[in-house]
Structures are given as C-alpha cells and as structure tokens.
Amino acid sequence: MGEISSLAEAVAELVHDGDSVALEGFTHLIPTAAGQEIIRQGRRDLTLIRMTPDIVYDQLIGAGCARKLIFSWAGNPGVGSLHRFRDAVQRGWPRPLEIEEHSHAGMANRYVAGASGLPFAVLRGYVGTDLVAHTPTIAPITCPFTGEELTAVPALNPDVGIVHAQRADRHGNVQVWGITGVHKEVVLAAKRSLVTVEEIVDELEPRPGAMVLPGWALTRVAHVPGGAHPSYAMDYSDRDNDYYQQWDEISRDRETFTRWLDEHVLTTTTGDPAYGGAP
Amino acid sequence: MSDQPTAEDFTLDEMMTVAAARALRDGARCFVGIGRPSTAANLARRTHSPDLVLIYESGTIGAKPGRLPLSIGDGVLAETADAVVSVPEIFNYWLQPGRIDVGFLGAAQIDRYANINTTVIGADYAEPKVRLPGAGGAPEIAASCGEVIVVVPQSRRTFVDRVDFVTSVGFGTGPADRQRLGLRGRGPTLVITDLGILRPDPDSCELTLTQLHPGVTLDQVTAATGWPLKVTADPTTTTAPTPHELAVLRKLLNP
Numbered sequence: 001m002g003e004i005s006s007l008a009e010a011v012a013e014l015v016h017d018g019d020s021v022a023l024e025g026f027t028h029l030i031p032t033a034a035g036q037e038i039i040r041q042g043r044r045d046l047t048l049i050r051m052t053p054d055i056v057y058d059q060l061i062g063a064g065c066a067r068k069l070i071f072s073w074a075g076n077p078g079v080g081s082l083h084r085f086r087d088a089v090q091r092g093w094p095r096p097l098e099i100e101e102h103s104h105a106g107m108a109n110r111y112v113a114g115a116s117g118l119p120f121a122v123l124r125g126y127v128g129t130d131l132v133a134h135t136p137t138i139a140p141i142t143c144p145f146t147g148e149e150l151t152a153v154p155a156l157n158p159d160v161g162i163v164h165a166q167r168a169d170r171h172g173n174v175q176v177w178g179i180t181g182v183h184k185e186v187v188l189a190a191k192r193s194l195v196t197v198e199e200i201v202d203e204l205e206p207r208p209g210a211m212v213l214p215g216w217a218l219t220r221v222a223h224v225p226g227g228a229h230p231s232y233a234m235d236y237s238d239r240d241n242d243y244y245q246q247w248d249e250i251s252r253d254r255e256t257f258t259r260w261l262d263e264h265v266l267t268t269t270t271g272d273p274a275y276g277g278a279p
Numbered sequence: 280m281s282d283q284p285t286a287e288d289f290t291l292d293e294m295m296t297v298a299a300a301r302a303l304r305d306g307a308r309c310f311v312g313i314g315r316p317s318t319a320a321n322l323a324r325r326t327h328s329p330d331l332v333l334i335y336e337s338g339t340i341g342a343k344p345g346r347l348p349l350s351i352g353d354g355v356l357a358e359t360a361d362a363v364v365s366v367p368e369i370f371n372y373w374l375q376p377g378r379i380d381v382g383f384l385g386a387a388q389i390d391r392y393a394n395i396n397t398t399v400i401g402a403d404y405a406e407p408k409v410r411l412p413g414a415g416g417a418p419e420i421a422a423s424c425g426e427v428i429v430v431v432p433q434s435r436r437t438f439v440d441r442v443d444f445v446t447s448v449g450f451g452t453g454p455a456d457r458q459r460l461g462l463r464g465r466g467p468t469l470v471i472t473d474l475g476i477l478r479p480d481p482d483s484c485e486l487t488l489t490q491l492h493p494g495v496t497l498d499q500v501t502a503a504t505g506w507p508l509k510v511t512a513d514p515t516t517t518t519a520p521t522p523h524e525l526a527v528l529r530k531l532l533n534p
Contacts, residue, residue, distance in 0.1 A: 026337050026366055027352020051366070052415075075412035077350040078313060082412075089410045101398070103414040104336060105370040112367050124375055125419045128448035128460040134404050149461060178357045179337045181366050209363065234354055241349050 002172020002215025007196060007227075010220040011037045014192045015046075019159040020070075022049035022190065023056060025231060026181030027077060027239070031164040031196050032056040033227035036265045039063045049158050051107045051182065052077070055230065055247050058084040059265070061097060062257050068098040070156070072107045079244050083251040093254065101135050106153045110137075111182050113155035114189025120152045127151065161190025164228040165213075166236060167199040172215030175204045178234030180211055187213055196224040198236045289520050291473040292432070293528060294492045296322060297520040299383075299430045299471045300528075307380040308332040310420050313351050315430045316383035318531060321347055325527045334379060336416040338364045347531050370416070374423050377463050382424030386431045387411050388442045391485050391506050392456075393429065393449025393467040395421065396442035404444065414446050421447035426468040433472035439505040450484035474500045476517065485509055492517045 005013075015021055015038055023031050035056035038046075047068040050057055054076060060066055062084030074085050088097035102110070109121035122141060127149075132138050141152040163183045165176035174195045176183055187193045195213065200223050204212065215221070225236075230243035250260045289297075299319035303309055305328040311320045313335075321344065324331045333342045337352035341361030348356050357363050364373075373379060388396035397417060401408035421427050427449075431437060449467045450456055457466050466484075470477040476490035487509040488500055493516055501508050520528070 027350050028337070028354070028357070071413065073413045073415035077352075081410075086410045090407060101413055103418045104366065104416040105375070105419040108367040108370050112371075123371070123419075124461075124463075125422065127422065127462065128445065128451055128456070129414075129418050130398070130404075130445045131414060131418070178354070179339065179352050179363060181337070181352075184365065185367060232354060234357060239349070239354065 002168075002174070002218040002221050004168070004170070004172055004200065004221045004223070007034060007037050007222040007224050008041075010194050010222045011041055014160050014194055014219060015041070015043055016159075017043055018045045020047040020049060021160045021162065022156070022158040022186050023162045024050060024182050024186045025164060025228065026052065026179055028179040028181065028231060029164040029176065029183070029228050029233055030054065030056060030231035031162045031227060032229060032231065033224045034162045034164070034194060034196050035060055039065060039261070039265050049156060051104055053082065053085065055244065058082040058247070058251055059261070061085050061088050062094065062251065063261055063265070064094040066097060067095070068100065070100040070102070072102045072104045076244055076247060078241070079248050083248070084257060087254070100137060101131060102138070102153070103131065106138065108182060108185070110153050110156040111185035111189050113153070114157045115185045118155060120154050122150050122152055125151050156189055158186070158190045159192065161186040161193045162196070163187060164196045164224070164233065166197065166233055167201055167204065168195065168197045168221045169201055169204050172218060172221045173204060174213040174215070174218065174221060175207065175210050176213070177207055177210040184211060184213065187218060192219045194220045194222065196222045196227040198225050198227070198233050289525055291492055291495070293520060293525065294517065295430065295432065295471055295473040296528060297524050298476060298492070298517055299428065300326065300524070302428055302469055302471065303328050303331055303381065306330045306332070308334060308378065309381045309383060310334050310336070310374065310379045310416075310424055311383050312385060313348070314385060316385060318347060318528070319430060320383060321531060322524070322528050325531070326524055334369070334373065336366070336369055338366055338369045340364065340369075340373065346534055370419060374419055377423055377425065379423070380425040382420035382427045382464075384417055384420060384427060384429050384447065386429055386437065388437055388439050389429060389431060389449075389470065390439055390442045392451060392453065393470060393479060393486055394442050394445045394451065395429065395447040395449060396444045398444040398446045400443055402443060417447040421449070421466070422462045422464065424464045426465045429467055429470045431470070431472060433474045433500065433503040435503060435505045438503065450479060454482065454484045474503060475514070480509065487511055488514055490515050490517050493519045
C-alpha cells in the first residue's frame with residue numbers, strides 16, 4: 001500500500017527468480033537504479049517486459065538475469081544497437097534470450113488490457129506484417145458488431161511493475177508529470193509495483209497535467225534521487241546524452257562490459273551515481 | 280538563380296534532408312521519427328512550413344523544439360508541446376483513427392513495393408544475421424497515416440529485391456494488397472534517398488525513380504538498387520538546396 005522502504009528492501013521483497021518484471025519509462029523516468037538493484041541481488045530467469053528496452057535492459061540481459069524479453073523496440077535511442085541484447089539473441093551470451101516481439105501500439109494496448117482487468121485488447125494493427133507469423137500473442141479477431149477483421153493481443157499483467165517518478169508524499173501517493181508513457185498502465189496492470197522517486201515531500205502540490213498514482217494502488221515507494229540516470233526526470237535532471245554514447249563502447253565487447261558491471265554495479269552496495277546507480 | 284549553390288556546395292545527405300523537408304506542406308500533422316525524419320521536419324518548420332504539427336510517439340503533440348531533439352522523448356519536446364499524452368493515447372486516439380496526415384519513416388531494408396524491414400537481417404528469424412531494433416511505432420504508422428514518406432540513404436544493402444522481414448507494409452505484393460488487408464492510408468507516396476526520389480507507379484505500385492538529385496547519374500542509382508529499377512521516361516532533377524535551406528539545416532545540426 002505505497003509503503004515507503006529502501007530500494008534494496010523493496011526489490012528483495014517484490015522481485016523473485018522466474019518473475020515477469022516490467023521496468024517502464026518512455027525515454028523519460030526510466031528506473032535504472034531499480035534495474036541495477038535487481039542485478040546486484042542476482043535475480044535469474046526473469047521475463048523482462050518493456051516497450052523500449054534500452055541501456056538498463058542491456059545491463060540486465062548482459063548480467064544474465066533474463067530468460068525472455070517481451071518488447072517492441074530494442075535499441076540505444078539516437079545511438080544505435082544494444083550490443084548485449086544482440087549478443088544474447090544472435091549468439092546466446094551469457095545465455096540464450098527468448099523473445100516475444102510486438103509493435104508499440106500492440107504493447108501499449110496489452111498494458112491497457114492488463115490495467116483494465118480484461119483478457120485482451122483490440123487494435124487495428126499488424127495486418128500484413130511478418131510479426132503475425134512469429135509472435136503467438138497476436139491473433140485475428142472479428143468485430144461482433146461490424147464484422148471487421150481486427151487484431152487481438154493478450155493482457156500483460158507482470159508480476160512486478162517498476163517505474164520512476166518525480167515525487168511522493170509520506171503516505172506513498174506518487175505524482176508524475178511530463179512524458180508519462182505507460183506509467184499508469186504498467187502500475188495498474190502489475191500484481192506488485194514499485195515506484196522510485198526523486199523526492200519525498202510532506203504534501204503534493206498540484207501541478208498542471210500531472211498524474212497521481214494513489215498510494216493504495218501501489219505496493220512500495222523508494223526514495224532514489226537520480227534513479228533514472230542516464231534518462232531524466234523533468235524538472236529534476238537532464239538526460240545524460242554523453243552516457244548513451246559511452247554505453248556503445250562499454251557494451252560492445254563482453255570483457256569491457258563484464259569489467260564495467262563489476263566496477264559499477266556488483267561491487268558497490270548502492271550503485272554509482274555517475275553510472276546510473278542511486279547515490 | 281545566380282546565388283544558388285553548385286553541387287560542390289552541399290552534400291547529398293544534405294540534399295536528402297532538404298528534399299524530405301520540402302515534402303511536408305504547411306499545417307500538415309506529421310508523425311515524426313527520430314534521426315533524419317526529425318531533422319527534416321524541424322527544417323520544414325523553420326523554412327516553408329511554420330505551422331507543421333510535429334507529433335512524436337512519446338506522446339508530445341504540436342512540439343516546437345528550439346533545438347533538434349536527441350530522442351523521441353527529449354524533454355524539449357514535452358516542454359514545447361501543445362499537449363503531452365500517454366503512449367496508449369497517442370496510438371489509439373491520434374494515430375489509429377487516421378488523424379495524422381503524414382508518417383515519416385526510415386528503413387534498414389526496403390523493397391520495390393516499399394515494404395520496410397527494421398526487425399532482422401537474414402532469412403531465419405530465430406537466428407538472424409543481424410538483430411535490428413524492431414517495429415516500434417512503424418507498422419501502425421505505415422497502416423494508418425494519410426500517407427507515408429520514407430527517408431533512407433540508397434544502397435544495395437538497403438534497397439533489396441525482397442525484404443527479409445516485413446515489419447511495416449508498403450504495398451505488399453502489388454496494387455490490391457493495401458485494400459485487401461484493410462490498411463487505411465494511401466501508403467508510401469515518396470521514398471527520398473541521397474541519390475533521388477522514388478514514387479510508386481500509379482498502376483503497379485512499384486517504386487519508380489522519378490527524380491535525380493543534382494550531379495547524380497542514372498547509373499549511380501541503378502547500381503545502388505537491388506532490383507531492376509524502373510525509371511520514368513524523363514526523370515527531373517531536384518532543385519538544389521537554397522542557401523537559406525542549407526544555412527538553417529547546418530545551424531540545426533551544429534547549433
């Protein structure tokens with residue numbers, strides 16, 4: 001019920017081996033520190049879910065946490081490929097990665113169905129693409145009213161949904177603004193949820209366009225300033241574009257990546273703020 | 280025009296971006312991808328199309344960024360937008376019903392019917408030669424926008440006889456396919472490359488070279504195309520970038 005705890009406690013309690021876990025954030029508010037805590041705690045066999053797997057998923061995949069990835073666009077935005085993701089798909093390192101591939105519209109609707117408590121969602125999509133043949137979770141459906149052929153996609157209800165937000169109050173109510181992606185959908189679709197926040201305040205001041213996730217709709221809130229780095233938190237931090245560039249070099253070969261992981265994630269207790277961890 | 284730059288004054292990459300910008304009419308509602316499409320759309324807003332409506336899949340509608348955004352979710356888009364909506368809303372309420380005039384896409388591979396691949400290179404999906412990022416918003420952009428403009432540098436690696444994977448449908452296997460599949464928009468109307476411009480043949484829907492950029496020869500284009508390229512009877516030459524277009528573009532890229 002929006003209980004406030006440390007990041008380490010929250011991850012230990014909420015994320016188990018074999019779980020399906022969605023860390024969301026559409027360029028903005030990506031919960032990188034939480035992802036690195038999952039790596040530090042050594043979780044295995046996770047089904048990772050995310051519309052736009054980027055650096056934090058490259059790290060989780062490269063660290064061997066993931067068995068499967070459900071996604072719609074996997075890349076280092078504005079830079080190029082995710083090398084750890086590609087290595088896992090193309091060469092099975094550090095372990096083979098099963099994939100379930102959708103479009104953004106399909107993934108967004110799967111979360112909507114999950115948040116709505118419905119078994120599936122309907123969209124006008126995918127028709128004519130080769131995704132239909134390779135993704136079993138895309139199926140044709142006929143509209144019972146008009147007879148139109150449409151596409152159905154099953155609900156996503158992750159075991160754990162994790163997002164980052166600007167702030168929470170002491171009761172665990174969360175306020176988030178700017179590009180909010182699928183924040184609301186993933187929190188409401190997930191069986192258990194964690195929101196890491198930049199700031200905890202006595203009272204949430206109203207802000208135009210902001211969305212509030214009530215504490216009673218969440219499981220845990222953790223105070224993790226800078227927890228979205230290298231992505232950004234509007235009005236708190238800027239996107240670290242240099243870091244996205246640097247990641248290309250760090251992640252390109254297995255050895256450099258493994259050394260980086262040891263230095264910046266595994267051997268620290270709280271993560272290195274300069275490399276996406278919580279201070 | 281005596282002040283028009285000669286072929287030496289601009290690169291073909293710049294020509295491609297300028298040609299793409301010119302294709303965007305003022306007031307159009309444009310679904311913009313990052314990279315060249317975004318550069319071209321922002322150039323259009325600063326030149327002939329000040330009222331172009333920029334829509335990014337992160338949920339920003341009517342963004343008016345003062346600099347080039349570095350990603351589709353760049354803070355400058357949210358700060359300058361008329362509205363910021365959720366991702367389900369941008370796809371379900373704005374794209375799907377056909378409220379967007381132009382979709383701007385790139386491609387890793389494109390074929391003669393303008394089908395686009397951004398998923399895998401290689402015939403085996405399970406064991407690809409190269410794993411690409413995937414679909415993102417593209418399949419539904421290609422299906423639902425009024426028309427689609429593809430911006431992609433031309434080479435045999437990219438312009439292939441058949442794409443290895445159809446991520447986004449252009450014209451499928453020919454003229455009847457879009458209607459048969461129930462796709463709403465007109466599909467790709469322009470493919471703008473660094474060598475020229477291709478348009479679908481009105482009858483066969485096959486991409487046909489209709490325009491060459493200044494200084495480019497027909498041989499260069501056919502050599503960069505992986506199928507026997509159809510060429511219109513009398514291809515025109517693209518008007519070279521004006522000094523104003525070039526100046527604005529260069530300032531955008533090197534602020």
